[in-house]
Amino acid sequence: MLSKSESHTSWQESMISSTWLTYILEEWTGVAYHCLYYISLILCVLHLILFAPNLIFIIFTCFLNLLLHIYKRKNGLDEDFSNKSWDNGRFMVASILSMCGKLWHGYELHGMEKIPEGPGLIVYYHGALPIDYSYFICNLYIQTGRLCYSVVDHVFSKLPGIQLYLNLLPGVHGGRDESVEILKKGNLLSVAPGGAREALFSDENYNLLWGNRKGFAQVAIDAKVPIIPLFTQNIREGCGTLGKIGFFRWFYERSRLPLIPVYGGFPVKLCTYVGDPIPYDPNITATELVEKTKIAIEKLRDRHQKLPGSILRALLERFDKHQKED
Template sequence: MLSKSESHTSWQESVISSSWLTYILEEWTGVEYHCLYYISFILLVLNIIILAPLLIFMSSSWFLNLLLHIYKRKNGLDEDFSNKSWDNGRFMVASILSMHGKLWHGYELHGTEKIPEGPGLIVYYHGAIPIDYCFFICNLYIQTGKLCYSVVDHFFSKLPGIALLFNLLPAVHSGRDESVEILKKGNLLGVSPGGVREAFFSDENYNLLWGNRKGFAQVAIDAKVPIIPLFTQNIREGYRTLGKIGFFRWFYEHSLLLLIPVYGGFPVKLHTYVGDPIPYDPNITATELVEKTKIALETLRDRHQKLPGSILRALLERFDKHQKED
């Protein structure tokens, strides 16, 4: 135990040390202490806004992966995910994510009746964080029992602690041949042609950034399956990036590292709309099918999304009970 005199001395030393640090900062920056305090507070808030979405997304994935490991151990399961014993674990994960979407974003899914009973290639617009697509596959599974495979970036295969979650939902890092095989087995497969570039560098105008990509169209042709367009209203208002800043675009193009800051996590209203399927046509080329798919997705966007997007408007839509459903 410290005596009162020792405690007082310690407090004085702390104050002196703090005053000395304040003096140094003021000398270096030329800014008074109270201004530095407010600047630090603002930077802290910005840091939380920018880092929180990715941290929440990753921590949620790790948490769900941990629950699945507990489920696996408790039920003595192996890695055979076709085993019906995994269905309850899959339903548990889907229910948790679906509840998150409902509580935080008032998430709603429209048009599931347009998804065929058999295989199909689902093509969606890629938001800054594709949380809407996660909500979609979970709600689809809960409502219809249909399991949708998802093509994800190879970057995610290198992340530790989420392999079980990705195997169960399931996510694949597949090439063209594997994608065709998945579809030929009668499955649904989701893909975003815009990928990382669309996620980082599209904006509140929801431009499709597909470049010259047409591999997905060739996959649909080779597998002889329809393409189903998918678009989520307000996903850019929930999560945005700093991709408009030229330095971040330059940095990504030269390094291909996924280090573009994302901010948001705003509880905006999210509606996911399933468009009319584009049926398989043996006489169409991949280039023509890409164009038809792009038009279908842009039609969904123009019908359901007010452009440019507004965070405030998207927040207010949480309280709008009379939104028109097309």
């Protein structure tokens, strides 16, 4: 325990040190202390706004997960998500997300009539924060009552506080055999072949970063289902990453941890476009099907996205009444 005199001395030294630091800052910048205080406060707020979208997204997802737990307990439900009693809870979550998309991003979905009534593999471009995909599956469910299974990274399967949300939408991460089985049962399944690499290291030119991945194409061939291309306008202007900085790329390639800072959360206009399905062809190889899918998504991109992307233009498009629909 410090004595009263020692505490007083420590406080005096702290004040002297603080006064000295303030004096140095004032001399160096030519700005009074109270101005520096407000400048620092503004910078802190800007930092939170720019670099907190991932955290906000996770917190919001946890909130939805909490609502589902309340719904589950209130209705005495078990983990059988095929039970019709879960439909109201699923509709509640879909409605909340859909409303957020409409209010914050003026979200629109075009070409939903192109999605076949039977099974199909939806392939989409992966933005830094795939909030557009969440809007898509929620709007799909609200308008048609159809669920779309989502292939998600194993990282998400380990995150606490969102498991009920993932199971209800639902998210899967069991590999190729599970994916084929889901499609053979007549369901829709979606995948972003670019995954975390595309999310973190693609840029305003919307390059597809698929590497040599062709497992999704083999799944479509094995399940004998069409591929439906999907692209969202301005998704990279809503949120961006610091993936261009060499250290972050080096860190990801060695750890495979998607811990690259994400910034943004800007209320840009988001429009998701569904492309023409690529029908099942028993004579096509997985490599050829990958190439056809790439071309289909790039055509959607080139038709609906001005390149390179611009945050200012994407914000102004919220007020553009002449958006292209197809």
